[in-house]
Amino acid sequence: MISLTRQAIDYQALTEAVRDPQHGAVVLFLGTVRDRTGEQATARLEYEAYAAMAEREMRRVVEAAQQRWPQTRIALIHRLGTLEVGEVSVAVAVSAPHRAEAFAACRYVIDTLKATVPIWKKEIGPDGTGEWVHPADISMSDPFRPESAV
């Protein structure tokens, strides 16, 4: 279960999709829209993706996590379009036999997604003006292949 969506994210369905009678631990991460970034008030966000490549990269991230933590089950969904404050922009659900792997794999997936998957957000302020977020601390051209942030 790896996808992009323009609908509200059903994180309970995502969580149920990874549960397993052989597993004792589930970790769910939700990214939610904050009402501000630093000093700047945020009214809403707009997410845009290079959709075909983003889905490929999301699968790569999940496969890399499963190579490192082979017994995990992982589901990943990212929202696109306009999101209001408080809405869920991304959800990662991981189940594993024990909690250490579940926490580690969940953290790896969200950190790597944020570093490598071609999705961008535009922050819209209360006055309606917006700005694309292109973080200065990610240089994607060198090295050419952005790798795990873990």
Added chain:
Amino acid sequence: MISLTRQAIDYQALTEAVRDPQHGAVVLFLGTVRDRTGEQATARLEYEAYAAMAEREMRRVVEAAQQRWPQTRIALIHRLGTLEVGEVSVAVAVSAPHRAEAFAACRYVIDTLKATVPIWKKEIGPDGTGEWVHPADISMSDPFRPESAV
């Protein structure tokens, strides 16, 4: 929202209880009943608590986490009674401005709960015989006050 319950755990309600427009991250941990422990098949578990003290210790754990990560919101619930394979025995929901604190506080709460809160499980096998789990690696009498496992 800190409690013991004999009903199935509604982890979505727990998660919604900690969400906050000032927070960008939510981490949920679920402990679930595995179908085996090592070589031993498990049919179900029975959880027992020293209920009044368990609730006090659960509050202590959450307060300790919130002292260490002051901006977090935390909810914690533990199930008691008979649980079938696959059911949720414990849920910890944490929201925070950023994901690093949300992951760290969630991990701290479940690790410390497992080390200090007076709750016990009995593993019932397919033949109906059961055994209380009293882990050998936790010596609770020395030091007398079990502290964080983090």
Added chain:
Amino acid sequence: MKPLLIEVRLFAALREAAASSTVALELPANATVGDLRQLLVRRWPQWRTLLERCAVAVNQAYAPDQQRLTAGDEVALIPPVSGG
């Protein structure tokens, strides 16, 4: 001085072994948590290993062996926990 009558709560394996959720103990006045431990091991030598791995809670908080017991204290034996 009057002896101290303490009812100790039992849980999990200890509760099942004793077939009771409490045990009544008579301790000397000014007895400590450590004295209570020793009395329990003398009464139940067959459970010594588990008893030595238990914590003692007084009034719903973990208590050190040096702590003095008082009439009316709520006392419990806490075997190694396995919640979660």
Added chain:
Amino acid sequence: MKPLLIEVRLFAALREAAASSTVALELPANATVGDLRQLLVRRWPQWRTLLERCAVAVNQAYAPDQQRLTAGDEVALIPPVSGG
């Protein structure tokens, strides 16, 4: 040899700056990803800083500057990402 016609996809701040979701480039045959970068900086010197921080994707995978481009490649400029 025939020149290489490449349509480059644009996203986010670059798409808005160019007021278009693609830009068409004519490159020498055997051009590399690095050649494409240089041509873009010459065409849009005012966006040099952002262009230099972009990755290039060829056929939906990140590509190094040394990689040769081929007719029919799906090419995209990937500004620093901010999903999550």
